[in-house]
Amino acid sequence: MRIGRHTFEYQNRPEVIETSAIAGPQEMDGPFKNYFKYYLTDDTFGQDTFEKAEREMMVFVIKNVLEKSKLNSADVDVFIGGDLLNQIISTSYAIRQFSIPYLGIYSACATYVEAMLIAAAMVDSGFRKNAICCTSSHFSSAERQYRFPLELGTMRTPGSQWTVSGSGACLISKSKEKKYPYLKYATIGRVVDYGIEDTNNMGAAMAPACADTIYHHFKETGLTLSDYDKIVTGDLGILGSNILIDLLAEKGYDIGGMHMDCGAEIYTHKPRLHQGGSGAAASALVFNCFLFDKLLKGEYRRILFVATGALLSPTATFQGDSIPGIAHSVAIHAPNY
């Protein structure tokens, strides 16, 4: 049901039935290590290129989520996903071997929530029965596509973030038992661009879009901060998170005590990575392992999960464009809330 210009409400309790994630070696080393069951010891994952390693991570989580859900690929009637590589090749090549109806999407690091919101809409309305959402990113494939050849060993600026290596997939469907976390609201973001041109400061480019989406969620639903245990953002990093908190405070929402950013949290063990992690896998890894677990156990009753994307491209940057930001959110409730 349409609630406002950005927000709609699911009517039939589409649930996140199962999740899977695989983390890179550096991600495995960090604060979420007890939540990651699968990880790479070598970031090539036995492949001869980083792009193929990224693809194989996706193949792994797709197979794993099917196995954990006790489904065959023939039981899945839509796969929705995307990644950061040009023409989203990680996704299109990963899904090739599964013969599942496939919708490719792209909103940079906001892709995981975009996938969830479309999948849940199709499951909620009965168009689809079992939907898999999936994203990936890989430091080495992203770095050499967006920035510099890895061999240069380029120094990183203090505002920079490090692309998370990993992939995550989840199954969205409806269960009889209604014992899984379910999607309640989705808020579709718009492009917000404050004119940031420094491609090493994506947190600043994304924070205004993130504030905009969160603001519209609360304004349109009439909910208040106390309706949520956590507001979880995707990959703003430390600086971007601070900007978000300031921007929302200006609008009367003091989220400081209840905010968590997947990118800022994932590398707290590695301060040399500056502002933390980014990438389409950042929010997918933290949601699929940590947040899903907390929701399943009812330790978090309701979260607002907001993935954030910087819609830049080297081509646009070279032609003098600033960095457009976007953020999409889904409100996810624990089974009994």
Added chain:
Amino acid sequence: MRIGRHTFEYQNRPEVIETSAIAGPQEMDGPFKNYFKYYLTDDTFGQDTFEKAEREMMVFVIKNVLEKSKLNSADVDVFIGGDLLNQIISTSYAIRQFSIPYLGIYSACATYVEAMLIAAAMVDSGFRKNAICCTSSHFSSAERQYRFPLELGTMRTPGSQWTVSGSGACLISKSKEKKYPYLKYATIGRVVDYGIEDTNNMGAAMAPACADTIYHHFKETGLTLSDYDKIVTGDLGILGSNILIDLLAEKGYDIGGMHMDCGAEIYTHKPRLHQGGSGAAASALVFNCFLFDKLLKGEYRRILFVATGALLSPTATFQGDSIPGIAHSVAIHAPNY
């Protein structure tokens, strides 16, 4: 309503209320010239790069479809679109100035139908009220990204197609009068890859995916060829169309007499362009100008509109990968059928 693994049926008559298109100079010169109202005389469209020209074409059709529909951008609650450029920058930068909630998608030249099928699903189920779908492509921006620098003046091989310059947008909503063409079924395609490695023969790479989607549409709905006046494919070109006709004949569907390919038709005036047109704009231009007109007048009662995409990327090609194909379809009915 779910009809089968690939196909679902819309329940509440989501309609294509209005369309807009802008064609490049070469496209304007061809068989559809009487249907194109807006066109470029110079393919830079007053911009300093081809990428920005492509973006401006999108901006033009978005403004134009709003104007023709007598809507403000504030009346539109979702914009769904994509294009061929890395990180779909034409779309993300074009929509930046409109402040419309935005879902970015990518399925190469199948993007327009992917946009329509998601938009119609969201409108049908009441999640969104007014959705705009939009794609673009531009010969010069695509050529230098996917193939060679334009300055090389590279000879084209006989199997090649020429990327269509243009952009198209449509508004999907529900009207009180029910006097507009409406979407009845959507069939989501899966990736099909027969191992074609020649990036200058995309028709051959896409035809098997197209045959697969059309086959599933008929198998799952139980409809027969006689239920449609036309089966319109996106941009298979002449060779790809012949392969499609052969593949479907093997499955017992003789579509030869009722098939039309937007890419094959758009350049019949220019045989030196070999197999015809391709690009995300090919199907958008022909649908928005020609097919929409035919449906509105009832000259076509029902069409199956199948956009086709080649999910390749230079990176994947350089790493030895073949070309995965995909096709999505929507069945569109004239108001009284």
